[in-house]
Amino acid sequence: MSLFLLIVSFLCSGFTAVTNAALAKMGLSAYINIFVLSYYTTAFAIGLIMTIARRERGKRGDALVGLTMGITNSIAMLMFLHVLKFREAFFAFPVRSISCLVLTSLLSMLIWRERLSKSQWVGAILAVVAIVLLTT
Secondary structure, X not given: OHHHHHHHHHHHHHHHHHHHHHHHHOOOHHHHHHHHHHHHXXXXXXXXXXXXXXXXXXXXXXXXXXXXXXXXXXXXXXXXXXXXXXXXXXXXXXXXXXXXXXXXXXXXXXXXXXXXXXXXXXXXXXXXXXXXXHHO
8 A cells, every 4th residue: 555655646746847847937836835735735635535434543652753754755846836937947856756756755764863875875875976966
C-alpha cells in the first residue's frame, strides 16, 4: 500500500507543478493561489473520508505530520510559482526536484537519525553539483 501511495504522491506533485506552470503561462496567475488551496484541501478531505470510511483512529502525531507536510508543500509550491516568473520551466523543474531530494535527505538525517549509504551520499553530492551547474 505504501508504494502505491508513494506513486500517487509523485504523480500528484508533478500534476500540480505542471498545472501551476501552465496557469502562469496562460496569464491566469491570479487563480494559482486558489488552485493550490483547493488542491491541498481536496487531499485533506479525501484523507479524512478514507480514515472515516475505514473506521481508523488517527493519531495526533499522524495529523501533525500531515498538516506539516501540507503547509510546507503549499509554501514550496508558492515559492516555485514565484521562481517561474523569473526563470523558464526547464530550469525551475529540475532545480525544485533536486532540492527536494537533498533537503529530504538532510531532514531525515537530522530528525530521524537516518544514515545514508555510500551510494546515497554520492547521489546527494551529484544532486548538489547539478544544482550548482544549473544555476551558474
